[in-house]
Amino acid sequence: MKIIKDKTFDEERALYNLTGAEVIDCTFAGPADGESALKECRDTAVKSCTFSLRYPLWHAVNFEVKNCRMDNLTRAALWYTKKGAIYDSFLGGIKALRECDDTYISGCTILSPEFGWRCRGVEMVNCDVQSEYFLFECNNIKLKGVSLKGKYSFQYVENAEIENCEFDTKDAFWHAKNMVVKNSVLKGEYLGWYSDGLTLINCKISGTQPLCYCKNLKLINCTTEGCDLAFEYSDVEATIDGHIDSVKNPKSGSVTADSVGEVINSDAAIPCYGKVYLRQKKCG
Numbered sequence: 001m002k003i004i005k006d007k008t009f010d011e012e013r014a015l016y017n018l019t020g021a022e023v024i025d026c027t028f029a030g031p032a033d034g035e036s037a038l039k040e041c042r043d044t045a046v047k048s049c050t051f052s053l054r055y056p057l058w059h060a061v062n063f064e065v066k067n068c069r070m071d072n073l074t075r076a077a078l079w080y081t082k083k084g085a086i087y088d089s090f091l092g093g094i095k096a097l098r099e100c101d102d103t104y105i106s107g108c109t110i111l112s113p114e115f116g117w118r119c120r121g122v123e124m125v126n127c128d129v130q131s132e133y134f135l136f137e138c139n140n141i142k143l144k145g146v147s148l149k150g151k152y153s154f155q156y157v158e159n160a161e162i163e164n165c166e167f168d169t170k171d172a173f174w175h176a177k178n179m180v181v182k183n184s185v186l187k188g189e190y191l192g193w194y195s196d197g198l199t200l201i202n203c204k205i206s207g208t209q210p211l212c213y214c215k216n217l218k219l220i221n222c223t224t225e226g227c228d229l230a231f232e233y234s235d236v237e238a239t240i241d242g243h244i245d246s247v248k249n250p251k252s253g254s255v256t257a258d259s260v261g262e263v264i265n266s267d268a269a270i271p272c273y274g275k276v277y278l279r280q281k282k283c284g
Contacts, residue, residue: 010034010053018044028053054093057081065089070096072111078103091115097122134169154179170207173198192217211236217253228262231255233270250274 002021009015010030015023019042028037029052037056038046044063051070057063057078066087070077074093078084081100088107096112097103102121108128115131116122119138126145134153135141141160153169154160160179166187173179173192182201191210192198198211199218206225211217212232219238224230228245231238236250240257247255248264249272256277263276 009037012036013039016040018042020044022047024048026050028056051077055079057084060084229264231274233268233272234274236274247276250276 003024004021004026005024006026008027008030010032012034014034014037016036017040018038021044023044023046026049028049033053035054036058037053038044038060039055039058041060041063046065046068048067051068051074053073054075056074058080060081062083063081064085066089068089070091070093072092076095076098077091077093078096078100079098081103083102084100085104086108091108091110091112094112095114096110097116097119100119103119104123105127106125110127110129110131113132115129116135116138117133118136121140122135122138123142124146129146129148131150132152133155134148134150135157137156139158141157143162143165146165148167148169151170153167153172154176155174157179158177160176162181162184164183166185168187170188171190172186172188173195176192176195176198178197179195180199181203185204187206189207189209191205191207192214194213195217196215198214200222201220203222205222205227208226209229210227211230211234214234214236217234217236219240221239221241223241224244226245229248230244230246231250232248233251236253236255238255240255242257243259244257246262246264247260249268251270251272252274254275254277256279258279260276260278
């Protein structure tokens with residue numbers, strides 16, 4: 001295996017089509033301001049490197065990035081890649097991951113607006129993320145131990161498994177399909193609107209007007225805080241441990257809780273037959 005170590009590169013396509021190599025302790029920055037340093041690389045490991053140039057890893061296949069830093073000038077760092085793994089790295093450029101297949105990300109800090117759009121097969125473990133429209137239109141997603149702060153996350157995501165995560169994000173899970181979220185904290189307004197097949201298990205949910213216009217919605221042993229006007233026009237089966245502030249016009253199914261501040265069955269634009277129950281007592 002070829003080893004490239006302790007070098008600085010700033011020219012266009014500096015290591016284009018590199019195959020079967022390790023790139024160690026290198027810097028990708030400089031006055032030439034060249035793009036696409038490792039474009040089309042194959043079977044390559046990039047370790048302890050610093051990036052400050054655009055588009056470094058487009059069309060990479062079977063690659064590893066470890067202990068690297070990509071600053072805010074490393075725009076659109078990974079696009080159209082296949083079979084990649086990223087460990088213990090900082091991804092700081094906008095649009096850091098897009099249209100990629102089979103990407104594993106572990107122990108990373110990510111500060112990247114529009115991170116992970118239209119990717120297939122993303123697995124993330126123990127990552128700290130700040131992003132808007134996080135994982136937009138992705139499918140086959142697995143997240144565990146991910147902390148996220150942002151807006152409009154997981155829109156149009158399909159086939160996702162999420163466990164032991166904490167999200168502080170407005171408008172999360174809109175139009176999501178076939179998503180299971182377990183043992184997680186979900187903070188933010190307007191959670192899960194227009195989703196189909198969203199299942200929340202042992203989750204803590206907070207924020208106004210959650211889970212409206214949903215199909216095939218299930219909540220199992222979840223808790224709520226500050227959740228008012230919930231489940232409007234949704235097909236829902238929900239068990240809430242504790243209190244929910246208010247439930248409005250569920251379309252079908254049932255919501256069971258220990259206490260409900262208000263049940264609103266009025267001004268519905270469509271026929272609504274959903275029921276709300278207190279433990280051992282029907283209340284609406």
